[in-house]
Amino acid sequence: MTDYAIALTKVCKSYRLWGRGSQFATLKSALLKRDLALTPETSVEAVRDVSFAVDRGEAFGIIGRNGSGKSTLLKLISGILKPTSGSVKVNGRVAALIELGAGFHPEITGRENIYINGIMLGLSRKEIDARFDQIVAFSGIPEFIDQPVKTYSSGMYVRLGFAVAVHVDPDVLLIDEVLSVGDEEFSAKCVAKIQEMKYRGVTLVFVTHQLDQVRNLCDRALWLDHGEPETIGDPVRVVDAYLQAVSSTQTAPPRVAAAEPEAPRDDPNEEERWGSGEVVLSRVALVDTRGNELVALGPGTPVAIEMDVTVRVPQDDFVFGIGIYHADGACVYGTNTDLEGLMPERIETNGRVRFIMPALDLVAGTYRIDAAIHTRNGRAFDYRRGAIRFVVGSRVHDIGVYRPKHQWKFEGGIAFNEIDLEQRNVPIEVAEAMRTVRKPKRTR
Amino acid sequence: MDELRNLYRYRQLIAALTARDLKARYRGSILGFFWSLANPLLLLTVYTVVFTFFFPSNVIRPYPLFLFAGILPWTFFSAAVLESTTAISSNAGLIKKVMFPAEALPLVTVASHLVHFALAMPIVLLATVGFALHGDITIRATILLVPFLMILQTLFVAGIAMTVASMSVLFRDLRDILTNFMQVGFFVTPILYLIDKVASRPARALLRLNPMTPFVVSYQDVLFFGHLPGIADTLLMIAYAFVSVAMGITVFGRLRDTLAEAI
Numbered sequence: 001m002t003d004y005a006i007a008l009t010k011v012c013k014s015y016r017l018w019g020r021g022s023q024f025a026t027l028k029s030a031l032l033k034r035d036l037a038l039t040p041e042t043s044v045e046a047v048r049d050v051s052f053a054v055d056r057g058e059a060f061g062i063i064g065r066n067g068s069g070k071s072t073l074l075k076l077i078s079g080i081l082k083p084t085s086g087s088v089k090v091n092g093r094v095a096a097l098i099e100l101g102a103g104f105h106p107e108i109t110g111r112e113n114i115y116i117n118g119i120m121l122g123l124s125r126k127e128i129d130a131r132f133d134q135i136v137a138f139s140g141i142p143e144f145i146d147q148p149v150k151t152y153s154s155g156m157y158v159r160l161g162f163a164v165a166v167h168v169d170p171d172v173l174l175i176d177e178v179l180s181v182g183d184e185e186f187s188a189k190c191v192a193k194i195q196e197m198k199y200r201g202v203t204l205v206f207v208t209h210q211l212d213q214v215r216n217l218c219d220r221a222l223w224l225d226h227g228e229p230e231t232i233g234d235p236v237r238v239v240d241a242y243l244q245a246v247s248s249t250q251t252a253p254p255r256v257a258a259a260e261p262e263a264p265r266d267d268p269n270e271e272e273r274w275g276s277g278e279v280v281l282s283r284v285a286l287v288d289t290r291g292n293e294l295v296a297l298g299p300g301t302p303v304a305i306e307m308d309v310t311v312r313v314p315q316d317d318f319v320f321g322i323g324i325y326h327a328d329g330a331c332v333y334g335t336n337t338d339l340e341g342l343m344p345e346r347i348e349t350n351g352r353v354r355f356i357m358p359a360l361d362l363v364a365g366t367y368r369i370d371a372a373i374h375t376r377n378g379r380a381f382d383y384r385r386g387a388i389r390f391v392v393g394s395r396v397h398d399i400g401v402y403r404p405k406h407q408w409k410f411e412g413g414i415a416f417n418e419i420d421l422e423q424r425n426v427p428i429e430v431a432e433a434m435r436t437v438r439k440p441k442r443t444r
Numbered sequence: 445m446d447e448l449r450n451l452y453r454y455r456q457l458i459a460a461l462t463a464r465d466l467k468a469r470y471r472g473s474i475l476g477f478f479w480s481l482a483n484p485l486l487l488l489t490v491y492t493v494v495f496t497f498f499f500p501s502n503v504i505r506p507y508p509l510f511l512f513a514g515i516l517p518w519t520f521f522s523a524a525v526l527e528s529t530t531a532i533s534s535n536a537g538l539i540k541k542v543m544f545p546a547e548a549l550p551l552v553t554v555a556s557h558l559v560h561f562a563l564a565m566p567i568v569l570l571a572t573v574g575f576a577l578h579g580d581i582t583i584r585a586t587i588l589l590v591p592f593l594m595i596l597q598t599l600f601v602a603g604i605a606m607t608v609a610s611m612s613v614l615f616r617d618l619r620d621i622l623t624n625f626m627q628v629g630f631f632v633t634p635i636l637y638l639i640d641k642v643a644s645r646p647a648r649a650l651l652r653l654n655p656m657t658p659f660v661v662s663y664q665d666v667l668f669f670g671h672l673p674g675i676a677d678t679l680l681m682i683a684y685a686f687v688s689v690a691m692g693i694t695v696f697g698r699l700r701d702t703l704a705e706a707i
Contacts, residue, residue: 015705075704078543082701094543102541107468119460120542148471 004091005172005203006054006077011086013072014043046072048227050086054220056171059204061218061235063211063242069227070207074098074176077205092171092203095121099176100161106150110141113149114164121168131167138193139163140186159186166193172203191217211239271387275372275380278313279347284371284387296391299362299403305355305388307371311347317375318344322355327366332401338376361403364394454548461548462555469556480560481567484519488512491636504638506580512568513667514635514660516561517593521601521656522626524557528605529612529619536707546703547696550609554602558594565590568667584670593666593673596681597659603688610699613706633660655684 047069054060062070075081076088078096103120104113114135118128128135136142139159144152152160166173175194194217198204208214214221214235221235223242230245231238285293285306294303305322321336337344369388374380410416470477492508504510531549538544575581612618633656634642642648651657658680662673673681 016702080540080543080704096543099537099541102537103544105464105468107471108464112464112467116460116464119457120538120544125456125460 003056004053004089005056005058006060006091006205007087007089008053008077009051009087009089011047011050011073011076011083011088012045013047013069013076013081014045014084016043046227047076047083047224050224050227050229052222052229052232054203054205056091056203057198057201058220059198059206059218061206061208061214061221061238062224063208063214063221063239064224064230065246068224070224071098071176072227073224074174074205074207077172078174090172093122093168094172094174095165095168095170096174097162097165097176098174100158100165102161104149104157104161107148109148110145110152110160114145114160117161117164118168121165123168135163135167138167138189155183155186162186162190166190166197170202172205173197174205176207177209211243214239272385273383273387275374275382277382278311279315279318279373279381280310280312281307281371281373281382281384281387282310283308284369284384286369286388286390294390296393297360299364299392299394299396300359300405302358303360304357305369305371307353307355307373309347309351309353309373311350314346314348315375315381316344316346318347318381319374319376320353321370321372321374323370324362325368325370326401327368330401332362332367334370336372344376359405360392361405362392363398363400363403364392364396365401366391454545457545458548458551458555461552462559465552465556466559477560477563481564484515484564487515495636506575509568509571509575509581510664510668511635512571513664514633516564516568517597517659517663518630518633518635518656520557520561520597521659522629523560524554524601525604525608526619526622526626527557528553528609529622531605531609532613532703533707539704539707546610546700547606550605551602553609554598554605557601558598561594572667581668582670586666586670586672589666589673590663593659593662593681596685599685600655600659600681600688603685603690603692606692606696607688610696610703613703614699629654629656633657634664635660655680655688658684 050073062073064070072081074096075098076083077090078094078098079088079090080096080098103117105116108116114132115125115128118131118135119125123131136145139145139156139162141152141156141159144156149157149160173194191213194204198217204217206214206218218235220233221238222232223230223238225245231241283306286295286297287304287306288294288297289302289304291306294301297303307320319336319338321334321338323334324332326332367390368386369390370383370385371387372380372383374383466477470479473479488508488511491511496507528550531553532539532546535549538549539546569587572581572583572587576583608618608622632650632654634651639648639651639657639661642651658673658677662677662681665671665673665677
């Protein structure tokens with residue numbers, strides 16, 4: 001009995017690019033040219049010299065930018081791909097959640113798909129019979145189980161896929177970025193289920209962009225950069241090192257050539273930035289009336305968004321815009337100078353823009369601010385998504401995002417005793433938010 | 445040997461996927477599996493009409509029954525092989541996202557066409573009984589040998605399907621090549637005519653080279669003529685079946701690791 005669940009030794013994987021400009025040769029051309037050797041002209045190394053071992057029952061996280069080889073590594077562990085060199089050893093039954101419901105057939109019912117999917121994941125028909133009710137209960141869609149899967153919403157699809165996959169009772173569970181799907185309730189259920197599996201001694205390997213999950217669930221983490229292991233070890237330390245590296249590249253002035261939007265962001269807490277760079281928002285900050293930078297504020301605080309503008313190429317066509325978003329992504333408010341009838345004349349030299357709000361009437365929660373300068377038809381000079389993150393704290397447990405100025409008035413025989421809200425406990429989610437929010441990074 | 449052991453391990457999977465294929469194909473259609481018979485029945489009718497009324501030179505009677513014995517195994521062969529060209533690419537999600545034994549896919553294609561073939565047999569039997577009652581033919585016990593022929597033919601088809609399925613991931617035009625090939629093949633197999641009545645020597649030699657010939661001739665022997673398949677034909681069928689399976693396992697085994705990325 002070996003003590004490791006997964007062992008990778010000097011694993012390399014290169015993808016071959018088949019030549020002659022086209023992805024596939026045709027048999028006809030191959031026969032005509034008498035060239036059936038299929039020599040690849042170039043290859044791309046997706047994973048280079050990765051070695052690590054994961055112990056039984058350990059939770060192991062893999063982080064890194066898009067295209068750094070995380071998913072390839074997971075597919076190598078699962079056996080979907082074979083390494084070009086090196087060895088991959090896995091002990092025990094592996095289940096891989098690389099794409100939920102990948103094996104579902106749209107024309108047949110949920111019930112039949114559970115069986116097929118279960119058999120694909122290595123269960124026998126009898127084993128599925130025994131687990132069937134649990135699977136249906138976990139999916140939370142018993143009323144649709146005898147409908148063809150093509151009638152399902154994408155959420156239902158994912159629920160059923162996850163429900164089958166976690167009931168396979170694997171020794172090793174590989175998860176690729178699937179915990180972020182589904183609604184709040186279902187994600188919470190998934191995380192709880194995964195914690196339960198971890199407790200039962202299942203070895204877990206995650207690939208995720210949700211760094212909080214790595215910090216909370218994993219015992220160790222690997223940061224993969226351009227296919228090579230950068231750091232392995234304590235998840236908090238690895239995540240930190242990764243964030244440092246990401247932010248140092250992001251605060252650098254945007255490349256003038258990079259006009260296309262970046263790939264989906266790696267971490268919701270990280271700023272995303274793009275634009276052509278002729279004009280740059282070199283600093284974006286949320287400040288109080290005396291000009292101090294804020295990260296946390298009470299409801300109704302007078303604040304301003306300050307943007308320092310660096311001009312590299314003077315422009316005639318420019319629009320300043322801001323957007324305030326709730327942490328869950330909902331837009332609270334957005335506006336720009338064009339919408340408010342300010343016609344651009346000329347931006348010649350560096351300057352400062354202030355967006356002044358006499359009172360920011362928001363309900364307790366975490367928010368982010370996007371700031372941008374772009375042309376009137378939307379071409380971005382500098383777009384900074386999530387340039388500022390801030391928390392609004394409150395002793396009142398009111399809900400929503402917007403708190404209109406208000407007061408309660410009572411007439412007739414209605415009486416209340418007012419208590420001092422300071423005596424009440426701070427709501428847990430606010431305390432949590434205050435703790436986890438990071439200071440906005442200063443631009444250098 | 446490993447390959448065969450794996451196949452045994454995946455038998456439940458292959459059975460479940462075949463059932464899925466058949467269910468998905470016929471869900472929502474009124475005539476159900478009769479659609480799979482529509483094409484062979486149409487061919488049968490057309491050739492019967494042509495060679496009985498338009499061009500009444502053949503001496504084989506009852507001609508429809510003779511055609512049945514050849515067209516059904518040919519349809520099984522050509523449909524399964526042609527469909528196996530897309531067996532892997534149309535299930536790209538499984539190969540790329542799930543730990544899935546790719547060799548199961550062409551075998552599922554073969555299995556579902558085998559089911560169609562097997563479901564057509566009762567119709568042949570019914571027709572045979574009908575002609576027998578009419579006094580055109582006598583029913584012989586050799587009909588019981590049909591399952592034996594089906595097993596050999598299935599092995600033969602499965603080996604080719606595995607070869608074709610894995611190669612068509614790399615060569616996308618294989619399907620077009622095979623489509624044309626099958627159209628010629630239909631006439632280079634003694635389905636519409638008796639091989640013994642072919643006068644030209646080189647033509648007979650060509651027919652003898654076609655690996656489907658011993659299968660079709662043997663089906664005709666046991667279903668239509670009511671005698672045992674010839675020894676040469678039997679040995680050829682066994683040889684073709686084994687060579688084909690060996691080729692399928694070798695080619696598939698060599699290409700398997702590249703499938704997930706080449707697809």
